[in-house]
Amino acid sequence: MKVVENLAGIRTKIEQACDRVDRSPNDITIIGVTKYVTIDRAKETFAAGITNLGENRLEGLLEKQAELEQDVHWHFIGSLQSRKVKDIIDKVDFIHSLDRQSLAKEINKRASKQTPCFVQVNISGETSKHGLTKDEVIPFIEKLASYPHIQVVGLMTMAPFTEDEALIRNTFRELRLLRDKIMANNWQHAPCSFLSMGMSNDYMIAIEEGATHIRIGSELVGPYDN
Ligand SMILES: *Cc1c(COP(=O)(O)O)cnc(C)c1O
Numbered sequence: 001m002k003v004v005e006n007l008a009g010i011r012t013k014i015e016q017a018c019d020r021v022d023r024s025p026n027d028i029t030i031i032g033v034t035k036y037v038t039i040d041r042a043k044e045t046f047a048a049g050i051t052n053l054g055e056n057r058l059e060g061l062l063e064k065q066a067e068l069e070q071d072v073h074w075h076f077i078g079s080l081q082s083r084k085v086k087d088i089i090d091k092v093d094f095i096h097s098l099d100r101q102s103l104a105k106e107i108n109k110r111a112s113k114q115t116p117c118f119v120q121v122n123i124s125g126e127t128s129k130h131g132l133t134k135d136e137v138i139p140f141i142e143k144l145a146s147y148p149h150i151q152v153v154g155l156m157t158m159a160p161f162t163e164d165e166a167l168i169r170n171t172f173r174e175l176r177l178l179r180d181k182i183m184a185n186n187w188q189h190a191p192c193s194f195l196s197m198g199m200s201n202d203y204m205i206a207i208e209e210g211a212t213h214i215r216i217g218s219e220l221v222g223p224y225d226n
Pocket of ligand 1: 033035056077078158199200201215216217218219
């Protein structure tokens with residue numbers, strides 16, 4: 001399948017999900033996750049109109065960046081080791097995986113300007129997942145006020161890997177409620193209006209629950225002949 005064909009199907013489903021909850025598709029940013037695919041497939045994704053691309057490894061990001069257009073917005077969606085921050089910081093537009101103080105400190109030190117970050121939250125509490133627990137998030141964000149190079153633009157989560165739709169929906173809903181609480185503080189360093197949630201198998205639920213950024217890999221860029 002061509003990316004444009006996959007994208008047409010995704011756009012239809014986004015519209016349907018938006019209709020159900022009275023939202024506009026214009027308020028949803030699709031991040032094309034190209035971590036599984038070749039540089040050519042990433043180029044095809046950009047040509048199909050996806051200008052936001054996500055990678056989860058430094059190597060994959062650098063390799064694709066070297067070959068793609070300047071006007072891609074790059075999202076780093078993987079867990080980030082502090083020692084790699086210096087190699088990545090000036091190359092990404094958004095970091096989706098801010099989940100600890102030591103990482104915040106390193107980003108603040110290495111960045112030459114304010115870096116838009118999503119704070120990653122582990123709503124489901126699965127020990128296999130990265131992210132802060134719900135209770136840790138607000139005190140964590142409050143402390144980031146002392147880091148001038150960090151701007152908290154939103155929260156990010158991954159739903160549990162399950163068929164249980166109610167559980168997935170509840171995860172997304174809890175992230176939204178947490179986001180609302182943070183926004184109510186009107187913290188200058190943390191406008192926190194965005195919600196990065198929803199992947200290929202759950203993005204419609206995520207949209208119904210308020211996602212502003214959906215991270216789509218397999219349904220958009222795979223499967224393909226190569
Ligand atoms: C790989 C990945 C995605 C995309 O996953 P698909 O299920 O292929 O859509 C989204 N978010 C993160 C953090 C990922 O690592």
